[in-house]
Amino acid sequence: MASNPSLVMRILSASVAVSNRASNIIRNVLTKGDLGIVEKGKNDLQTEADRSAQRCIVASLHKQFPNVAIFGEEDEMTQRTLSFVNKPQYGTLSSCVPHWTPPKILELYDKNQNLQLDPQETIPKDFIELNFDEEVLKHTCPEYLKDTKDEDVVIWVDPLDGTAEFTQGFLDHVTVLIGISVKGNAVAGVVHQPWFNFEKPGLPLGRCIWGVIGLGAFGFERETPPSNKVIVTTSRSHSDRMVTEAVEACNPDEVVRVGGAGHKVLLLIEGKVHAYVFASKGCKKWDTCAPEAILHAVGGTLTDFHGIRMNYSADVQRKNTGGVLATVADHGKFLGCIPEHIRDAMDKSSPAPELDFKGIVVCGGADLEKAKQNNGQVSAAKNPSPEENAESKSSSDKVPNDVNTKL
Ligand code: AMP
Ligand code: MG
Ligand code: MG
Secondary structure (H helix, E strand, C coil), rough: CCCCCHHHHHHHHHHHHHHHHHHHHHHHHHCCCCCEEEEEECEEEEECCCCHHHHHHHHHHHHHCCCEEEEEECCHHHHCCHHHHCCCCCCCCCCCCCCCCCCCCHHHEECCCEEEEEEEEEECCHEEEEEEEEEEEEECCCCCHHHHHHHHEEEEEEEEEEHHHHHHHHHHHCCCEEEECCEEEEEEEEECCCCHHEEECCCCCCEEEEEEEECEEEEECCCCCCCCCCCCEECCCCCCHHHHHHHHHHHCCCCCCCCCHHHHHHHCCCCCEEEECCCCCEEEEHHHHHHHHHHHHHCCEECCCCCCCCCCCCCCCCCCCCEEEEEECCCHHHHCCCCHHHHHCCCCCCCCCCCCCCCCCCCCHHHHHHHHHHCCCCHCCCCCCCHHHHHHHHCCCCCCCCHHHHC
């Protein structure tokens, strides 16, 4: 174990451990067979697996890090169950929480150590994960994160990403996402895939991918995407005309429509696609924080449609209203493919305060500037040809040595 691990590495290590637990909980819900589906909004579902995994992750991380802000997708439910405490602990799905107060729920454990949230709602003791993942703690925290304090951190939790696909049996689209942001910057994260290998009996079921910008990413085999074609991934259940138009503007040879922001970023880092293009305001901060950090840790980029990285401070709006564009390389070229009217329809995100990444390449707005310089008007930029992709791949795919390390 690294001596005296930093706050960020301890949170990451706890997040890996709790994602394993949440993943078990999710699989058990499916095994029991009653998904308990609730419609939160139009085309927006929640199941017992989302609710139970959220309780497990938020309660566990809160117990370990009581002064760190944690926001989860199902907070409305958590807030309802915590309402008797009469404190504004969590943000709701749509609201901003400019002056967030850390919740004080530690005193709510009953004599059996079950977390008693309200008279009807008890979080079982075995939902509380207090272990740390030892593998994570073997690594030394990058210098720029060493002095991070509780109040600098916001944890963004999507207990089950890809709910629509989960209810339809596309199990490998499902991921558990725990993103760690520091001063508004996504810096570390966990993407856990509970049903990885589910169609390959005999192989271990599930896997956990984690990473830190400046350290690398672990738990998967890094591949580079094919150089002779352009493959773009996008939503399969939240598509509309603009989503499709933006994808088509990238002139793809192949379009991969799958569920989950986490799953799509896994396709990117495993070299199965070149870009994730989503011209929609539907994706939220808990969808992108962990994937963005892991993608960035291996040299990729995730921004809005204006080339601005997302801001993950506690007071930001939950929706990524600028859309989502994620790439392993050639970010500026893909940005340059997006027609002006689509870019105009997407809001400009408020940029996160720059962390001093100390020599680590921070991609973002600069890519768009480069695209403009190279191609004149961004709207007139030509689509990336396979040759150009191949050419820039060799120069921009600087994979840290440790990326292929398996857990
Ligand atoms: P998808 O690629 O459709 O799986 O979307 C990625 C993430 O964004 C998932 O968590 C979705 O629930 C969320 N999302 C995207 N679009 C919408 C939408 N129109 N309404 C609700 N959630 C959405
Ligand atoms: Mg999600
Ligand atoms: Mg979700």
